[in-house]
Amino acid sequence: MGRESPLTLGRIDYANAWPLFHHLDGYAGEAGVRIVSRVPAELNRALREGETDISAISSFAYAQNSEDYLLLPDLSVSSVGRVNSILLFMKRPLEQVKNGRIALTTASATSVNLLKIIMAKYAEGQPQYERAEPDLDSMLENADAALLIGDPAIRASWSAGKLHVLDLGELWHRWTGLGMTYAVVAVRKEAAARWPQAIASLLQAMRESKRLSLGNPQALIDHACRTIGGEPGYWARYFTELRYDFGPMQQQGLALYFRLARQLGLLERDVHMEFFSEQSALQVNE
Numbered sequence: 001m002g003r004e005s006p007l008t009l010g011r012i013d014y015a016n017a018w019p020l021f022h023h024l025d026g027y028a029g030e031a032g033v034r035i036v037s038r039v040p041a042e043l044n045r046a047l048r049e050g051e052t053d054i055s056a057i058s059s060f061a062y063a064q065n066s067e068d069y070l071l072l073p074d075l076s077v078s079s080v081g082r083v084n085s086i087l088l089f090m091k092r093p094l095e096q097v098k099n100g101r102i103a104l105t106t107a108s109a110t111s112v113n114l115l116k117i118i119m120a121k122y123a124e125g126q127p128q129y130e131r132a133e134p135d136l137d138s139m140l141e142n143a144d145a146a147l148l149i150g151d152p153a154i155r156a157s158w159s160a161g162k163l164h165v166l167d168l169g170e171l172w173h174r175w176t177g178l179g180m181t182y183a184v185v186a187v188r189k190e191a192a193a194r195w196p197q198a199i200a201s202l203l204q205a206m207r208e209s210k211r212l213s214l215g216n217p218q219a220l221i222d223h224a225c226r227t228i229g230g231e232p233g234y235w236a237r238y239f240t241e242l243r244y245d246f247g248p249m250q251q252q253g254l255a256l257y258f259r260l261a262r263q264l265g266l267l268e269r270d271v272h273m274e275f276f277s278e279q280s281a282l283q284v285n286e
């Protein structure tokens, strides 16, 4: 029953999501779960089009398709304060670029709209936006500021030179007093109805990956230094400042983000967060 399900799982191809996936390969192999690794914007599209059944996606993409998806409880990529890898690189201070030209990474959905909210409601600016491949130098050729996320943002922060760097998680927290959730794990409703036990068991394996990763972050730190570069101290702080659960603190911040996005017309509908229930998976089993 569902055990042989050919589930396809989308994995964010950045260090920020490693804890949810790092210890999952063994389980995925045994359970026949296929994992595809992409940047968030690609994962958002793949889940929407049914190429994947379950995926880490931008929380904004969840909001756009919430009637087709269920959220997995306990899992997210969030911060309550600094996020360290969602950064606006500015040639001049915020006051002077808030009506200028801003290049936005094509890899993101949540952060692009978080920046639009911050610019409109916090800085009261009206910049012109353009989408660009995530390369800081070429983005800044024609723009006053550039938004990067994930590993490219981290690498750029190590060589930002004279640029002003704004951490959107930190600003959001100072402004609202709340946390911010950048990614959630969502399952398509039809997959949840068809393979409830397989989803429940994958959820459990992702919780376990998170527990093992955060219990022994050294494995992640070593892997990050080897594959991305940087110092162990940087990565130790990075994986500590990111939060991976999805409790009331995170949900409250995300609900405010959805409301503000709705007010600005960035979202077409109000969003009601709906969760996958392991209880119903168990009942199907009986």
Ligand SMILES: C=C(O[C@@H]1C=C(C(=O)O)C=C[C@H]1O)C(=O)O
Binding pocket: 012, 014, 016, 017, 040, 041, 057, 058, 059, 077, 083, 085, 086, 107, 108, 109, 110, 111, 112, 149, 150, 151, 182, 183
């Ligand atoms: C923490 C981050 O969050 C990511 C930001 C996303 C977005 O802006 O759409 C999507 C997934 C998250 O994993 C990051 O990019 O470093």
